[in-house]
Structure formats: C-alpha cells, structure tokens
Amino acid sequence: DSGVTQTPKHLITATGQRVTLRCSPRSGDLSVYWYQQSLDQGLQFLIQYYNGEERAKGNILERFSAQQFPDLHSELNLSSLELGDSALYFCASSVGGDIIPGANVLTFGAGSRLTVL
C-alpha cells in the first residue's frame, strides 16, 4: 500500500455517461496529480493541485474536470464519456511546495480502470 487511495478500482460504464474518480493523497502530501494511461501508452498529465488550488493543467479535455477539497482529497469528473476515454487513471501525490528532500517525489495510487462500452 503506497498510502495513496483511489476508488473505484474498476468501473464499467456506457458512452455518454458521467463518472467520478476519487483520490486520497498520502498523509502529509499537499499536491495531487492526475494522469491518464491508455493501453500500452505513456502517462499523460491531466491536472495538478496544490493545497486546494489548481497549479498546472495538461491536455485535459473540456469534458473532464477536477478539484481538490479542503481535506486534500481530489476528484476527477469525466462526462459525456467516449470509447476512447477507456484507460487507467492514476492519481499521485507529493509533498510539493517546500524545498525539502523528497518533496518532488510522486507516490502513485493503484489506479482506477475505466472501461467505456
């Protein structure tokens, strides 16, 4: 167990539907990152939050949105789902924002596997 908790582990849904993926960061980590990994593909950066605020945005579709709550957990909302959205969605957390050893190191959750039929 890495300390980063993602739910659900697996999710099967239909095109056009909306889903929410949830992430609880490791205790003490303030920064949360979301990545998308399609089959045999790399890790595509979606969005990053630090202490409740959006810090950086990647190639995140307009149909996708996210937020980080005051308790630091984060949710990724995917709407109007398409077949191509089927992927493994990773959340990762880091201390972030402080110049201390290891502050940049990302700890990944186990991922949420989304299948859109």
Added chain:
Amino acid sequence: GENVEQHPSTLSVQEGDSAVIKCTYSDSASNYFPWYKQELGKRPQLIIDIRSNVGEKKDQRIAVTLNKTAKHFSLHITETQPEDSAVYFCASQEGFQKLVFGTGTRLLVSP
C-alpha cells in the same frame, strides 16, 4: 509547454548486460529529473532522481547522468537481471510544476 522525448521505445538485453535509456527535454527551466519503473499491472514507482545542480547520481546498479547544456539525461542499468524487466519512464519538472513523463521504454531482460 515541456516536451520529453524518450528512446528507445523497446530494449531487449541478455541478463548481465547493461541497458541505457535516453531522454531529452525542451524546457531549459526544468530542474528535476526522476525515473520511474512500472512493472506489469502495477503502479509506477520512483527508482532514482537527479537535480539540475548534479551531473551524475548512482544507486547500486542504477545511475543517471544529466547534460544540462544539451538537455539530455540518461538512465544506466548495469548487470541487468530478469526482475529489471519493466517499463521505464523518464520525466522532467520545473520547481513544483507539472511533472511531464516521456513515452516510456519497455525493457526486457532475457535469462
């Protein structure tokens, strides 16, 4: 935005050989360069990282080198073992901004 290129996409070696994976980055402001290993069906995990004020770092059989001028960094694995078989990702980051990953290298170590 930052772009990280990684080569090769696949690498097959015999057990005991060395393996080298190379990455280039585009943003000269990037100052943190980690390498992550992802075994089949598992989450990526950090194996080694280097900051821009250091040219080389070593941890047992793994080493990373950084050439800031050329914007290149490389992962070197010596005396490879079958358990080194995995996908390896390089990444770059400026400060605490987004961490951008390369496209990955699938390393296969044959006994």
